[in-house]
Amino acid sequence: MGRRVLRLRTERGLTQRQLAEPAYTAAYVSTLEAGRVRPSDAALRHLAERLGTSPDELATGRSPRAATELRMGLTDARRTLATGAARDAADAFATLLDRARHLALPAEQATALLGLGDCALESGELATARQRFEEAERLLADEPLPRRVPAIRGRATAHLLAGELRYSCYLLESALDELNAAGLHDPDALLLLYTAAIAPYMDMGAHARAAQAAELALALAPRVADPVLVAGMHRGVARTLIAEGRTAEADASLAKAQELYQQLHIHTELAHCHWMRGYVHAQDGDLPRAEEELRTARSMLASKRAALFTVQVEVELADVLRRRGKTDEARELLRPLLATPDPTRAESAAAGQDGAAAGPASEAAGGLTAERGAVHAGGAHRLLGLIAEERGDLEAAEEHYCAALSLLERSGAAGDLADLCRLLGDLLRRTGRVEAALDAYRTGLGHRAAPGTTTLGPAPADPPTPH
Template sequence: MAENSTKGIPAHEPDDIVPRLAEARDVLHWGAAAEAAEIFRVLQEEAARLGLVTERAAALVGLGDCALEAGELSGARDHFAEAELLLADAPPACRAPARRGRATAHLLAGELRYCCHLLETALDELNEPGTAGAGDPRALLALHTTAIAPYVDLGAYVRAARAAELALALTAEVDDPVLVAGALRGAARTLVVEGRFAEAGTALARARELCRSRRIRTELAHCHRAHGYVHAQDGRLGAAERELRTARAMLAAKRAPLFTVQVEVELADVLRRRGKADEAAALLAPLLTPAALGDERGAVHAGGAHRLLGLMAEDRGDTESAEEHYCAALSLLERTGAAGDLADLCRLLGDLLRRTGRTEAALNAYRTGLGHRAAPGTTTLGPAPPVPLRRPCG
């Protein structure tokens, strides 16, 4: 008789692996990624031994999700890619979880355009008439929801809003609280872009209630983080600080280092705006190491940390240090294509250079920002303006 547990005892029958995979995912959603990874690792080995391709791929996706929580992006990509390879001959809906995971790993690394390419390719495959599993609502919901964040970061706001609209429409067909809460959280961000803060807050409140009722701690932490972002964008800094502190505590408790340091960057921004510069600086200082943030572990937030340190240096009158931080941020963000962040940073750098009498360098900084905002496909007539060859830094 098979042992149906999550303690690593081999199953004697293939049917035992499916419920144990579900148990492992529950452990992950509760916020114990390290424990979940051990269970997924055992199940992956068992499935491989028994020749169960679908179950082995599901275990690999679970391992990839655990690696994302731990901030191990390269390892996560490897797990997701292996799962996709195993399912190469399966319908696109079966490959969707692995593709979504791989796209998320590239998103977290700041590779926004490649993330969108992966998601759009998967969506094209799912929407191909006559394809087995075409139109699968669960797969479509997962892919559309994941596309929202990179679209917003790239400045493709119409696409982001459309992805959110499609995701929300699919939630009625999917009984998965994690996916539904994620769709509500993604939609909230597009509502913020449109200035609809109250509606964004309502969407997040629904997501939080869903997570609480189903005891989904991981997604609940991200909902607190998203609510902090909404409040910060709306100028409600006290409420933003409370939400971000809650998210930080929850993420740190469940040992999610990458997400924890990203929240710390967002919290530092709120603290600086509230006049708590020393506390903000203390939060940021440990984050500017390769082990915390950087090209592989959150280039967008690393750029944000440098931006904040530059602003604080300007507040102290240290223009040389401010320029160094702005240039470091620009170097990181240019590789991501985060249009809004780049435009804002180029404005800050250009203003600094102009105030210090370097008019030509300031103009180059402004041109760089405009070049990133006017990307191909955004101009009415003619090609988009090229990004200047001459960099404003260095």
């Protein structure tokens, strides 16, 4: 501060006495400029007035305008991300993060890190996303828990997309329990956490918990002003309605979310609505409409370079194509998505045909693996197994089913795992391997969590009902 006072005084052509009078002495200003004393609040106001600046800028070296411009820039970067331009948004957030660090503004640094984490999720860079969210959480360590919830939700989403369903649940449930135990009944934070918990619950087959989270989210929605949170809640609730066979209600919930995203010009989330509406139509048996919605979602996500989400949609689109009898198209769509080659088409790879089948989004995504989109990787292997079985290639079918089994067991996707074990067991039984078939059926009935993973404990407590 002493150096700032000296610089500003010199720039304005003032002597130490002129700056000090009438309330202070030249000796006091000299001592302050030498860094041997810090001014009181009253002295700070006096000096700032004489130097033509604000007390805050004199004390910190940053102007209120710089901080305001930084916050405006963060809002603009978030808007850029909302339109689906993740790479442009990441560049903006990185520049703003450097500026926030230079200005020593920890809250703005955390906001920039959250933005970078969301950009990394969009592009499928899950390790980078986790790192960014962890950095944001550390910066906010001394803040109340509601301020840290977006970072916790981001970490949980990154673990979910990596196939670590149980750990994703653990992060969300721990935050919910801490919020409720501490009496921090922040509706925005609670809605964000309950909505985020629906997806891992559903993938794990914990449908009762997913339904409970959806019910609590719906009860919180009237107390939340942020339309983005409300739209996300409608999307999450739709998943539980689909599982309960309430497809018309699910479609209505998605329509509400879609309307909000259109109003807000949030293109990537709008693509997710098309994705889920495609799933609803598929569950309802309306395969032409399902294909149309999924193709729309795929096109929107690919155009915005949301690589991981694009390949996940492609798996679900391939399922619809197979069910519509477009088996070859489904197979060609699936093959580039997996990190390992399709054993049923090794001859095509040798002939150099693989490159023609792989779309730009798939290549950018780098494929689905155990660490990146494990549940959908298992789904892709399952579909390729079904296609191979329909073609009479039982060896290739078994290979794909076993690959899917390994992926789904690791991730804990119980519902998908049970269906897969039935398929594998049926195939083994038809080929005369009864004992192996029994083992597959038993796995589907009672699989255990891998050692060292977090198991689901008691469900999080409900927040108290507001009076």
